[in-house]
Amino acid sequence: MHTDAHGLPVTLASAEAACAFDAAIAAYMAYRQDTPAKLKAFLALDPGAPFAAILRGSFAMLTYNAGALPSARxxxxxxxxxxxxxxxxxxxxALDAWTRDxxxxxxxxxxxxxxxxxxxxxxxxxxHFVAFWLGRGPQMAAAVERTAPHWGSDLAHWPSWLACRCFAFEEVGRYAEAETAGRQAVDLVPTDVWAAHGVAHVLEMQGRRSExxxxxxxxxxxxxxANSIRHHLLWHRALFHFEHGDTAQVLGLYDRGFRDLASPLTEALPDMFVDVQNAASMLxxxxxxxxxxxxxxxxxADKAEAxxxxxxxxxxxxxxxxxxxxTGRFQQASRLLxxxxxxxxxxGTNARILARSGLPACRAALHHARGEHAEAVAAMRPALSTMGELGGSHAQQSVLELLFLDSAMKAGMAAEARALLERAAGRCPVPPERRAIYRHHAGQVAY
Structure with a gap:
């Protein structure tokens, strides 16, 4: 029996395997490109360890790719x-439950x-990860609160815990506490991308675009x-430029940053779920x-079809x-639906979410693409109050709100547009008329 970096007992064959286990956890916590290599090194040293199978299965599940499910199971x-x-x-x-939806x-x-x-x-x-991708900010924040008395600077992963505190608190509107935690983590470890990300969210929600x-x-x-999380950070920077009206900068960041198809990192993960969300939502x-x-x-669209x-x-x-x-591939979109x-x-959990929120959002997206705007509003309206369960941050979710708002305006449905603008105004301290994604429509509807 050995212990991990936090002193918890771990069933491992050797001290060398314990070090390799800690290295794999550290790489995962830090969003590093070499996480798969660190996992491989650990597996080579102790393939029969309980945590060998746990990490291998968990890392497969983190991809949100059906092709990885057999391996995870x-x-x-x-x-x-x-x-x-x-x-x-x-x-x-826990891993077994996760693989069974x-x-x-x-x-x-x-x-x-x-x-x-x-x-x-x-x-x-x-x-933290799974709660986030179920849209459960309060559950993320509660985990931070419950564990807080036991975490401190003497622990190896203290900066990562601070980064999670930052993001969880941002998602529940505790912006001052979130920013403090995120900046503290970056001061301790300047390479902490999750902390940088959490502070970027605070600045986004507060309209501090130049900052x-x-x-x-x-x-x-x-x-x-860093792994592909750096693409998402560049997407955040593009959002700030978008709000400034600098679309040339946005397209530059798209082509040479968060959708840089010439990058070896992008080639390795061409349809990683977050990368796809970055690209499609910005376009x-x-x-x-x-x-x-x-x-x-x-x-x-090629990757979507596949x-x-x-x-x-x-x-x-x-x-x-x-x-x-x-791209006009309506038949393929219908097959996706x-x-x-x-x-x-x-x-299962995901099946219920698909039924309640995913299918309405997909139907609305297809109606919008076809110019069927009243139908798009009708399709998404029942899911407006539950869309958060699809996952994604407030910043990411705004693209679905924008789809609904644009459809309502083009369909001449002022009451529906007003309801969406009120929803946006209630969640974010920056009013819609000061946000580029809503500004045009907010000027046409009193809310």
Whole structure:
């Protein structure tokens, strides 16, 4: 028996394997490109360890790709069979639940682990990730609050915990506390991309666009070892430029930053769910501003067509529909909707979300692309109050609100447009008339 970086017992064959385990966890917590290599090194040293199967399966699930499910399920079975400490068995059970589309159960198990082992970095970070992609900001923040008395600067992953505190608190509107935690984490570890990301969200929500550009531009040299999260950070910078009306900068960041198809990193993950969301949502915003985006939609539509039938990432699905619709591939988009409807027939967490929110959002995206604006409003209206469960931050979710608002305005449905603007005004301290994505429509509707 050995211990991890936080002193928790781990069933491992050697001290060398323990070091390799810690290195894999550290790389994952830091969003580093070399995380797969660190995992591979750990697996080579102790392939039969309970955490070997747990990490392999968890990392497969993090991709939100149906192609990774068989591997994740195999790993879950191996983890369950491996036994180990009660904590390791609980991790195996959480992974098993996650692979069976029971994310609610997985979250509950991680919370039980944290109740007994509040400094379990893996349980904390996986809980943070899954809760976020279910749109559960309060659940993220609650995990931070419950574990706070047990975390401090003496722990190896303290900056990562601060980064999660930052983002969780931002998503529930506690902006001052969020910014303090994020800046503290970056002061400790300038390469902490999740902390940089959390502060960028605070600046976005508060309309501090010039600060946002300066913040991200100054930190960008620190991201050389980061994985595709750096694309998302560049998307955030593009959002700030978008709000300034600088579409040339936005397109430049698209081509040479967050959708840089010449980059080896992008080539390795051409249809990673967050990368797709970055690209499609920005092209959609630009299109509504009348900006000619050239043929940039085509490669996204090609990838969307290849992923028809994969419904693992509920929030990505309407972005795929946007790409197919923008390129006139309406038949393919209809097939994607059929696949979403099929996925919604299950009883798991994601299936329920697809039925309640994912399918309406996808239908609305297709109607909008066809110019059927009243139909788009009708399709999305029932899901407006639940769309957050698709996952994504407030900044990311705004593209779906914009789709609804644009459809309502073009359909002459002033009451529906007003309701959306009131919704946006209630959530964000920056009024819609000061936000580029809403400004044009806000000037035409009293709300």
């Amino acid at each position: 195999k790993s879950a079975a191996l983890a369950l069979a491996a036994g180990g400490t009660p904590r390791e068995r609980a991790h195996a059970a 029971d994310s609610d159960q997985a979250l509950a198990i991680w919370e039980l682990i944290l109740a007994e082992h509040p400094t379990d970095a893996l349980a904390f970070r996986l809980h 946002g550009i300066t913040w991200l531009a100054a930190l960008e040299p620190n991201w050389e070892q 959609f915003r630009l299109g509504l501003q009348g900006v000619d985006v050239g043929n940039r939609w085509v490669e996204l 992923r028809i039938g994969d419904t693992q990432s509920a929030f990505t699905l309407p972005h795929w529909v946007m790409a197919l619709g923008a 059929d696949a979403v409807a099929e996925g919604a027939q299950g009883t």
